[in-house]
Every structure is written in structure tokens, then in C-alpha cells.
Amino acid sequence: MSNENILNRYLGTLSFDAERSRLEIGGTEVAYHCDKFNTRILKNIEDVMGYEDGSKLLREWAEKTTHESLESFLGKDSEFQALDPRGRMETILEIFKILAYGAISIKSFGETGAVFTSPHSYLAEGWLENRKAWGWTLRQGPACHDMCGHLAGAMCIAFGKPVGSFLARETSCRTMDAAECVFEIKGA
């Protein structure tokens, strides 16, 4: 795999500061949270703000923070910088797997837009588990707002563009009984 060295370097930065009980990867402070917490946050934000505003808030902050954290590590990695945009994107999707966001495949990819699919998007997986555990219903709108933001931020890194250069939306979601989640990205 052409990006194996980059991924190994990234994983090698995972560190636990026992005195402060704080974690870091790629030079960015991170924390573990479970699907129960993140889906409850999602649900409560949507319930209080409304679907569209809640989705926008989560997408935008996921994009901004994902872009910052990827840039802080990958921006200094000469091997990553030497990759073409598709190679960069493939590397970032492997990083997303390390971060346990789920497996994502590229269906089409270019500077004007891209389509990604996932049979394992993390938040959808959590929502589906809550259907069993708490009787949550099928959703009327897609759930993976933060994945939209992560992908929009990743596209910016892949093409060397600033935050806000791409708009991402989820057109199909497993929480709505689709077979897989589909993410469409377009230039803003």
C-alpha cells in the first residue's frame, strides 16, 4: 500500500498522557466517545434546533476541526504532499478508519465533486443499534452529519483548498433503511 508509511507514522503519534488522562494523535488532542453519546447529542441538537440547523452546525464544525487536525499532521508530511489528490483522499479515508468513523469507498472523485459510500458509517451504525436498544424509529432525514463534515474537510486537504471549498450532503442513509450511506460532494 502506497500510504502505509504515512499511516504508520500517524498511528505512531497516538499517545496517552497518564497524568492528565488526555489523548493525542497526529498532534491533535482527541477523546473516545461512544455511539450512545454521539447519537444522543445528534438527536438532542436536532430536536432543539430543528433538523436543518442542527445538521448544518454539526457539518460545519466537523469540517473545520477535521481540516485543522488533518492539516496539522499531513501538511508537514512530505510523502503525503507528494501524492496526487486521489492518493491523498485514499490515505485520509484510511485515517478515518483508524479514528473509527467507519469504512468509506470512493465511487467517483474529482476537483468539481465526488461521491462516497459507506456500509459502516459510525453514526448510522450507532443509530441502528439504538433502534434495537431504545426503540428509536427509522429516520426521516440522513443522520451522518459529521461524516459529511469530515469528508468536506478531507476534500479540502486532498485538493489543497481552504475550508468551505466543498459542500457535502448525505443523499442516502442506513438510518432511513438504505443499504448504504451515500455522500455527494460538490464545489461550493
Next chain:
Amino acid sequence: MAVNAKVIQDGVLGMGLRGAPDTGLLRGFGVILAINTVDYLIEREIAFLNALPSVEPMAEKALVDAAQWCANATFGGMMKSAEWADLIAPMVKTKTDSLEALHAVQNVLGWGRIVDYELDEEAKTYTMRVKHSYYCKNYIDNHGVSTKPRCYMWLGVTAGNMDLVFGGKVNEFEGVETLCEAKGDDICEFKVRQKRSLFDLL
């Protein structure tokens, strides 16, 4: 002390906490975990509160509530998992042991460090103190010193710990954050007791 926090922490960290190479999912202790940046975790909550200044208390309650449900489902699930049975259950005999085991797990998740606590089993009250809560430095760096406590997730988890230790029903307990590093205190402190009709710890 019956519970060896170091053994628990080494055991949890030794599980290689990252997404699986095929699915990209991290399943363990009966839940699905993900690694988010601290900035994302905090800023989505602060943006949510800032968007709704007229109903901020309700929005704050929604954030605490999410964490209290999380504590019940996540740590309740963990306490029923094979990993807990193998690694932790042999050390746990009392309610104090249960709390200390929960603290040991919570101290490896990147949230900050639980440094001490007091549990009164008869009165069903619990005080927990945290240093380096992930909210505080980030909040001050991005928004300045806060005028009020900010550790919504910790508050829900603290009350959720008591829900779990005293029977497992969600929202049996409620709490307040009485000190917070985000507003300039030296430590974050959470006080929890069983819900009553008139509740005012401050």
C-alpha cells in the same frame, strides 16, 4: 483498595483502541467507540448553546442528558461485557469498587483525570473532582474565561455513575458542577444526589 486502576487502564489501552481495518468500526465493551478531536466535541456544544441564548438552560440540560444516558448505556453495557467480566469484575465487590472501576475506565478515554471522590452510600451523595477536563483549556483558549461551569459531559457522566451504582435506572440522580477550571477554579467538582422535588445544592 480492591480495584487496581493501573491494571484496568493498561488492559483497556492494551486492547488497541482503533477502528478495525475492514469496517473502520471500533467495537468493544459492548459499545461502538470513535475518536473525535476535542475541538469538535466542545465547539459543537458551545455553538449549539450560542445558537439558542433564550433557551440556554434547556439546551445545557440536553447536553447533560445525552451524557447521562451515555453513562448508563455505555458503562452499563461495559459492566455486562466479556471484557469487563475478564478484566474488571474480579476486583469489584462493593459500590465503592464499582465506582473506582468506572473511574479507571473513564480515566483512559481522553476526557481528563478523575483525581478524587467521596461517596456517602447511606445519603446516596457523591462528589467527584476532575483535573484537566477536556472542556476547560480549550474553552478558555477559544472563548475566554467562562462565567459559569462548562463540563456538561462530565456532569452527565457523574450522575450516570450513581444511576449505575445504585440500580441502573437512568436519571435517578442529578448533579451540579460546583467548581470549573473553565471559570478559573483550580479543579472541576461535581456534586450528585438522588433526585428530589426541591433540589438546590448551591
